[in-house]
Amino acid sequence: MSLAPALSTEPPRFERHPRAHRIASxxxxxxxxxxxxxxxxxxxxxxxxxxxxxxxxxxxxxxxxxxxxxxxxxxxxxxxxxxxxxxxxxxxxxxxxxxxxxxxxxxxxxxxxxxxxxxxxxxxxxxxxxxxxxLGNAFSEAGSKHVGAFETTVRRDGEGYVVNGEKFYATGALFAHFIHIGAVDEEGNVHLAIAPSDAPGLAVIDNWSSFGQRTTASGNVTIRDVRIGPEALIPAYRGGVEPSSNGSVSQLIQAAVDLGIARGAIADTIRFVREKARPWIDSGQDHAHQDVFTISAIGDLHVRLHTAEALLERAGRAIDAILDQPSEVAVAETAVAVAAAKVATTETAILAADRLHELGGTRSTLAAENLDRHWRNARTHTLHDPVRWKYFHVGNHALNGIAPPRHAWS
Structure with missing residues (x-):
């Protein structure tokens, strides 16, 4: 019998005609x-x-x-x-x-x-x-050659356009008022085709079965002759043809999610060690939080966490600096800064989630605690943009002066 939670059979109910507060600062x-x-x-x-x-x-x-x-x-x-x-x-x-x-x-x-x-x-x-x-995502495709390859098409039809294809990893689509669909035109250029989530021919399927990030509902979207007007076709490819902030913004947000996972895991580690963990027999201590190796490990995690926080803030400031004048050089340097932040947040999230169980002991793995969610979430989300390529792009820029590629995963 599977222990995985059942997929939802009913679409989520949410406010279809929202009114939002406007934040000022x-x-x-x-x-x-x-x-x-x-x-x-x-x-x-x-x-x-x-x-x-x-x-x-x-x-x-x-x-x-x-x-x-x-x-x-x-x-x-x-x-x-x-x-x-x-x-x-x-x-x-x-x-x-x-x-x-x-x-x-x-x-x-x-x-x-x-x-x-x-x-x-x-x-x-x-x-x-x-x-x-x-806005909900319908961008990546499970069956294409790689993450940046698209078979979904957008074609002019009269005064508007028709979109056809199928998407996966569609985070946010199930909860969206509008879905932006990554689709290629006759020249192979990628556009965002934005359709109402209840548009005829558009279906969001909640079949996300990953062991982590369980409630993102990042499943399938099918697009069958979905019609949009010219106001809903955004020429997103231009953000890669010319230097822009687009890729760095996408990556910064991914890194921020991983930083949050790390913070949550470390906070739960400290709580569990102080409240429930036992000291190791050889420590000679009465409480786990007195164990010198545990104290050292918590110190190590905090140093790594603060390093990741500083690199993420630095990357955000770098993006701010290129918004109005995104030169080739500045955009490349910003992408490298974001890549460094992504490395730090990824590795800190995975390490923190693993150390939680190491320092918490066997009882931290009990189902009633559900602390494994930190590791499941870290491992799942950090697969989005593998850091082995972040190291390469940072090194290639430093050693050879070669800029990282311009796309949403770099």
Whole structure:
């Protein structure tokens, strides 16, 4: 008998006509994130254990205004620092990394719109996002040659366009008001085709069965003759043809999720060691938190965590600096800075989740504790962008002056 939680058979119910608060500053964004994280942490373990989809929590999350904080000021947004965005996502992810991951593609799409959309498209989509509407992802395809290859097509049909294909790893689509579909035109250029989630021919299938990030519902989307208007076709490929912030923004958010996982795992390690773990027989101590090797291991984790935090903040500031003048040199240096942050957050998340059980002992593995969710989430989410290639791009830039490639995974 499988111990995996059952997949949902009913689509989640969420607010279809939202109204969102408008956040005005970086300080407000961080304060709101901390308040929400405290709420989301309460039942995070139960949601993971039961695979209870967080539709109500997402309504609370997006109505708070946090999903619109990167919208430029010219269009009514706060245009917060990307260092602030990283801290917001890490804060939410420390409480529940599935909730932290779900807006990733929404936020990445906003940067693609900022860089490549027309003025009319920016007014339309930024306005909808500030009202509280969520964008869901239909980008990667399970059966293509590699993650950046697309077989989904968009073709002109009269005054509009028709989209056909099938997607997987569609994080956020099940909870979205609109779904942005990665589709190629006749020339092979990738566009974002944005369709209402209830558009005829569009189906979101909740068949996500990973052992980690269970409540992201990152399953399939099928697209059968889905029609969109010209206002909904965003020429996202331009963000890679010319230097831009697009790839770095996408990667920064992924790194922030991993930082949050690390924070959550370390916090639970400290709590468990102090409350439930026993000292090793050879330590001569009465309590686990007095064990010198345990104390040293916690110190090591904190140093690694603070290093990852500093690198993520540095990467966010680097993105801020290229938003208005994204030169070839500056964009490459920013991509390297983000890659370094991704290495640090990935390795700290996995190590922290593993050390939790090492320091907590066998009782930390009991099902009632559900502490293995930290490792499951870290291992699952960090597979998104393998750090073996981050090391290569950082080294190749330092040694040979070669810039990392420009795409959403670099």
């Amino acid at each position: 970086d300080a407000e964004a961080i304060a709101v994130a901390r308040e929400l994280a405290a709420e989301f942490a309460v039942e995070a373990s139960a949601r993971d254990r039961e695979r209870r989809l967080p539709a109500a929590e997402l309504d609370r999350f997006s109505s708070s205004g946090l999903w619109g904080i990167t919208v430029p000021k010219a269009y009514g947004g706060a245009a917060v620092s990307f260092a602030t965005l990283g801290e917001v996502i890490a804060t939410i992810s420390a409480a529940d990394p599935s909730l932290g991951q779900i807006p990733q593609n929404h936020l990445a799409a906003l940067d693609a719109i900022r860089v490549t959309a027309s003025e009319a498209q920016k007014r339309l989509w930024f306005g909808r996002v500030l009202d509280g509407y969520r």
